[in-house]
Amino acid sequence: MQRLLVLFDLDNTLVDRQGTLANWAVEFTARHTLNDEEQEYLLGMVAERAYPSTFDAIRTRYRLLMSTAELWRAYCTDIAALVSCPTDVLDGLDELRAAGWRVGVATNGAVDIQRAKLRATGIAERVDGVFVSEEADVRKPQAGHFALAAARCGTELGEGDWMVGDNPVNDIGGGRSAGLSTIWIANDRSWPLDDPGPDHTVPHARAAIDLLLLHSVGNTRTTT
Numbered sequence: 001m002q003r004l005l006v007l008f009d010l011d012n013t014l015v016d017r018q019g020t021l022a023n024w025a026v027e028f029t030a031r032h033t034l035n036d037e038e039q040e041y042l043l044g045m046v047a048e049r050a051y052p053s054t055f056d057a058i059r060t061r062y063r064l065l066m067s068t069a070e071l072w073r074a075y076c077t078d079i080a081a082l083v084s085c086p087t088d089v090l091d092g093l094d095e096l097r098a099a100g101w102r103v104g105v106a107t108n109g110a111v112d113i114q115r116a117k118l119r120a121t122g123i124a125e126r127v128d129g130v131f132v133s134e135e136a137d138v139r140k141p142q143a144g145h146f147a148l149a150a151a152r153c154g155t156e157l158g159e160g161d162w163m164v165g166d167n168p169v170n171d172i173g174g175g176r177s178a179g180l181s182t183i184w185i186a187n188d189r190s191w192p193l194d195d196p197g198p199d200h201t202v203p204h205a206r207a208a209i210d211l212l213l214l215h216s217v218g219n220t221r222t223t224t
Contacts, residue, residue: 002158003102006212007149007175009140009165010107010114013185014123014205020083021046027078034062050075051110076113080120092209093126099216106149106163108133108140108170129153140167141174164208172198183208 011017025043029036045054055071058064064071096103105127107114114132118124129152133139136148150157157179165171166185173195175182184191184198185205191197202208 002155003100004215005102005104005150005153005155005157005161006096007104007106007146007153007161007163007180008127008205009163009167009171009185010105010117010123011109012166012187013164013171014089014105015083015085015117015121017083018047020079023082024075024078027082032062032064038062046075050113072112076116079113080116083117083120085121085123086206089205089209090122090126092206092213093123096209096212096216097126097128099213101212101216102129102153102155103127104149104153105130106140106146106165107131108145110134127153140170141177143174143178146175146178146180162212164205164212168193168195183211 008014021043024046025039028042029039042058045058052068052072055075056068059066059068059071066074093103103126105118105123107130109132111132111134115124115130118130124130129149131145131149131152133145138144138148140146146163147157150161161180162183163171163175163178163180164183164185165175166187168184168191172182172184182198183200183202185208186201186203188203191201200211202211
């Protein structure tokens with residue numbers, strides 16, 4: 001018998017990426033004495049894709065003296081200082097593992113920033129494994145991303161495993177294609193696609209954890 005696996009998305013699932021980026025944009029514009037109107041531009045840039053190349057474009061636009069590498073390192077440090085994970089969610093990750101689940105994080109993004117957030121919030125020490133897309137250039141919704149995340153948790157994808165996330169395409173569609181049951185974090189939204197919806201819809205990560213804990217009795221799968 002083998003323990004079931006649940007994979008969680010990181011941004012806007014376990015942590016509030018949108019709110020964290022908004023706070024960062026305020027601090028960045030103040031630090032570099034930029035006009036308040038630039039906050040929306042900066043927020044849009046990093047929200048779409050936060051990589052060193054993003055900060056190369058920002059450096060060029062504002063003619064900043066810091067190098068791209070320095071700006072990127074500062075961004076990773078700043079975001080780590082601003083981001084947080086709700087205490088009840090952190091406790092829930094512990095509860096899932098205590099109930100016999102393997103728990104992993106499957107996230108798109110750059111390794112530096114994603115792992116900085118995982119360390120700063122305490123998530124890293126509460127999961128069995130993490131896979132960040134940049135590590136192997138395999139992004140959700142590709143099925144290989146979920147397989148690699150499972151491997152990081154010391155297992156393979158199998159019947160009865162789950163994916164929890166906020167993105168309808170990357171997390172729910174991708175998870176379904178990989179053979180996983182799915183829980184969508186709605187974040188006050190209605191399901192936006194014509195495609196089949198998730199197996200369950202919940203308002204936030206703690207509700208997803210509580211739902212999974214209901215499956216904890218006998219939560220094992222047979223391997224052949």
